[in-house]
Amino acid sequence: MKPAICDLCLNDFRSEMFHAASGGDLVRFADYSPLDAGCAGHPHGYEWFCAEHLASAQALASLNYADAMARLFRQFGPFPEYPALAHSDPALWVLQVGPNPTRVFCIIRQAMALSPRQAKMLMATAPFKVMQAWPQAFRTWQQALEQAGASVETRYPSSRSALVESTAPPRR
Ligand SMILES: [Zn+2]
Structure with a gap:
């Protein structure tokens, strides 16, 4: 197949x-x-x-x-040349922090092992990626974020999104 x-x-x-x-x-x-x-x-x-x-x-x-x-x-046609995939695990993204930024702040600090300053900067740049892993591995964090009122999304890598990421201007 x-x-x-x-x-x-x-x-x-x-x-x-x-x-x-x-x-x-x-x-x-x-x-x-x-x-x-x-x-x-x-x-x-x-x-x-x-x-x-x-x-x-x-x-x-x-x-x-x-x-x-x-x-x-x-x-x-014709189509752009898509780059080969570097990895194939889905990613957990926070789209909007929501009404409880303090709780979201604590969760992403734990999930991503960030300093308070790093977590603060990241939260100011939503949407942002929390982690890339098997969905089973980030389900706990996903649920915690949802319970804290954040809106989250699982994004699946594709060669098309890799192209968008590689051509997007750097954040921050
Ligand atoms: Zn197609």
């Missing part, structure tokens, strides 16, 4: 697919040919598309794979 990377734009959504079963899906084209029983590999005409290109690919699923891809590239 191929990894969950968009066949059109090469956006890599393996992490989101693995952890949350979302981020895109497989499309079966007209010339799909299943693998023989017991055969390892990936069947022809059965490809991954990211959430952005999934609907367009599904709309062309009645065509052969090569014809559908030619149309999709005419419609959407």
Whole structure:
């Protein structure tokens, strides 16, 4: 089976697919040919598309794979080159500190092992990343932050977000 990377734009959504079963899906084209029983590999005409290109690919699923891809590239291409992923763990982000900044301050100091000054600076720059780990590993912190009234989000790394991060101006 191929990894969950968009066949059109090469956006890599393996992490989101693995952890949350979302981020895109497989499309079966007209010339799909299943693998023989017991055969390892990936069947022809059965490809991954990211959430952005999934609907367009599904709309062309009645065509052969090569014809559908030619149309999709005419419609959407060319694509920027996405950098390879440096890591694939999701990240816990605080979007808004909310009504109890003192409690949030204590939680992020513990979670991130920050000095009071560092924690203060970070809180002034919301949204900010708390940690990158398996979701099970940061669930306790996530719940504590939510109970303190902060709004939090789990962000899944993709090659597209890596591109945005690497081209974004540095914070602070
Ligand atoms: Zn795509």
